Amino acid sequence: MSSNGTEGPVVLGHSAGGVVAFLYVAAFVAPAEASVWSLTEGNIAPWMDVRDGKIICKTPADVFYGSVPRELLDEVVPLVQHQSAQAFAGVVTYEPWRDIPCGYIACSEDRAVPFFAQEQMAGLLGPRAVRETFETAHSPFLSMTRETADVVERMARKGVEEVEV
Numbered sequence: 001m002s003s004n005g006t007e008g009p010v011v012l013g014h015s016a017g018g019v020v021a022f023l024y025v026a027a028f029v030a031p032a033e034a035s036v037w038s039l040t041e042g043n044i045a046p047w048m049d050v051r052d053g054k055i056i057c058k059t060p061a062d063v064f065y066g067s068v069p070r071e072l073l074d075e076v077v078p079l080v081q082h083q084s085a086q087a088f089a090g091v092v093t094y095e096p097w098r099d100i101p102c103g104y105i106a107c108s109e110d111r112a113v114p115f116f117a118q119e120q121m122a123g124l125l126g127p128r129a130v131r132e133t134f135e136t137a138h139s140p141f142l143s144m145t146r147e148t149a150d151v152v153e154r155m156a157r158k159g160v161e162e163v164e165v
Helices: 060-064 070-079 115-123 145-164
Strands: 022-025 048-051 054-057 102-107 130-134
Touching: 022 145, 054 060, 060 070, 102 115, 102 145, 130 145
Parallel strands: 022 102, 102 130
Antiparallel strands: 048 054
């Protein structure tokens, strides 16, 4: 539920279309001409199994959901699927922070993307970026839902305000 009492997902559409803001959540921020593999210098994390064009997390409960309550953990872990290796190999062609408001939620207890790397990458977004640090693991949308939703709402408002100017 959002702070204004809206329940369920909120999907907005407009004839003008477009993205008004971009929020990274414990994610890689790659500049143009780079890929995730280039940022990591091709290093494969110990928790990754890379084969047949897929990246499979060997221990999703530990890597992604370290701060998630046990009862929810039992629900979400079976839903984890592989990630296409192309998502790591694909070269970025666009840097959204040059055109629209961007934000970053860094997760200090993350075991998937190291916290120091998150802080470095968040710095690429520039001084106007919204930056938050949560003391949680990789999935704050499950462990710190209210706080994550608040940042999403703030980013949406910021994006809409800048588009209206």
